[in-house]
Amino acid sequence: MFKELPAAMEPDDGSGHKAGRRGAVRYLQDEAAPRAARMVLGNALRFCREAAGLSAGQAARQLGGSPSKVSRIESGTTAAKERDLLKFFEMYSIADAERGHLLELAAAAHQLAWWHEWSAITPKYLQAVVSFEDMATRVMSYEPTYLHGLLQTSEYARALIGRGRSAESTHDVLARFRAQRLERFANAPDKKLMCIVDESALLRPIGSPAIMRRQLEHLMKLMSHARIKLLLAPLNDYSVHVEIGPTTIFDFAGRVLPTIVYTEGYEGGLVIEDEEMVDRRKKAFDALATRSLDSHAMRRRLQHLADRYK
Missing domain, CATH: 3.30.870 (Endonuclease; Chain A)
Structure with a gap:
């Protein structure tokens, strides 16, 4: 079971979801856990979202998903699929040069770990x-x-x-x-x-x-x-x-x-x-x-x- 424990959490985004990754204290047992390569991609996407002035809830609505999906991607629990990445690129108005960098991070996040x-x-x-x-x-x-x-x-x-x-x-x-x-x-x-x-x-x-x-x-x-x-x-x-x-x-x-x-x-x-x-x-x-x-x-x-x- 994955548990998000209370800590110095960031402000609520209006949907009941806590925006961003910082403030997280996660107790892990034997469920899907964050991985560093995925966290690097998620961290970069979170910065892009914040630069675009969007909350996690707003991004989720434009993505056509739930705030928890955005949270799982930004926390590194799951890696963003290519179709979701392309939507993020449009939502956050990410420049072509930065898109290439994010695609490289996504490729690393999808690789099988040793x-x-x-x-x-x-x-x-x-x-x-x-x-x-x-x-x-x-x-x-x-x-x-x-x-x-x-x-x-x-x-x-x-x-x-x-x-x-x-x-x-x-x-x-x-x-x-x-x-x-x-x-x-x-x-x-x-x-x-x-x-x-x-x-x-x-x-x-x-x-x-x-x-x-x-x-x-x-x-x-x-x-x-x-x-x-x-x-x-x-x-x-x-x-x-x-x-x-x-x-x-x-x-x-x-x-x-x-x-x-x-x-x-x-x-x-x-x-x-x-x-x-x-x-x-x-x-x-x-x-x-x-x-x-x-x-x-x-x-x-x-x-x-x-x-x-x-």
């Missing part, structure tokens, strides 16, 4: 997250329970998959999905990752002592990676406040999309686009980063923990 072969076994909210991860130039994350997926060794990941709710017959396939996700990050030279690792996640045993020791050794190696920055939120430090909870922040180059925040629960995930809420999360993340251990202190703590797992 994770398509895993779409039957991965939840829709995870597919949305991976699409953000693919397009973002910087990913910042804090995970208090387990390590971020891009930091996991294959055996740590496999042990986590085995603890999950998926059928055992899908475990090998899900492991290949995670491996492909890592490979794509490794092959993206302009992408940066910053992770705050919670010490409690390192004390929570996954798999076996040998798996945990090798995972910790892997983290120490990652600390030398040019595009990865790791910090450690230590236990037993009263100045470290982790109330922010699991948070991943996606920044995009060229302002193709505003910053997006994602937080995951047991049965779904929250996609936050509301500007005030995003800003609060970013400030809380920065405050946690300031109080976390730097690379030198973190390396010493990781080595100490690795020795405990011997």
Whole structure:
């Protein structure tokens, strides 16, 4: 089920529909979810609509559809069909040069994503997250329970998959999905990752002592990676406040999309686009980063923990 949660929403357009995408806080489970490529197209169409002085309701009436259809297109939940694009072009008086750009965005939005072969076994909210991860130039994350997926060794990941709710017959396939996700990050030279690792996640045993020791050794190696920055939120430090909870922040180059925040629960995930809420999360993340251990202190703590797992 798709749920639009109340937030700092934009003014009503007169039809009961909230205009625009900003202000959205969406709880996703296993329904059609926004994808980054579609969101880029939807974001561009929204700017064109606003420049034309039209509300979403007015655009929907001229389009011959409902305000929810315009909302789904602008939010990236669905991609605009060619016939709808041509109507948008006329309604918004879009110049020929800009039409070519929008058609290119539409072509990208309609392409099958790399994770398509895993779409039957991965939840829709995870597919949305991976699409953000693919397009973002910087990913910042804090995970208090387990390590971020891009930091996991294959055996740590496999042990986590085995603890999950998926059928055992899908475990090998899900492991290949995670491996492909890592490979794509490794092959993206302009992408940066910053992770705050919670010490409690390192004390929570996954798999076996040998798996945990090798995972910790892997983290120490990652600390030398040019595009990865790791910090450690230590236990037993009263100045470290982790109330922010699991948070991943996606920044995009060229302002193709505003910053997006994602937080995951047991049965779904929250996609936050509301500007005030995003800003609060970013400030809380920065405050946690300031109080976390730097690379030198973190390396010493990781080595100490690795020795405990011997």
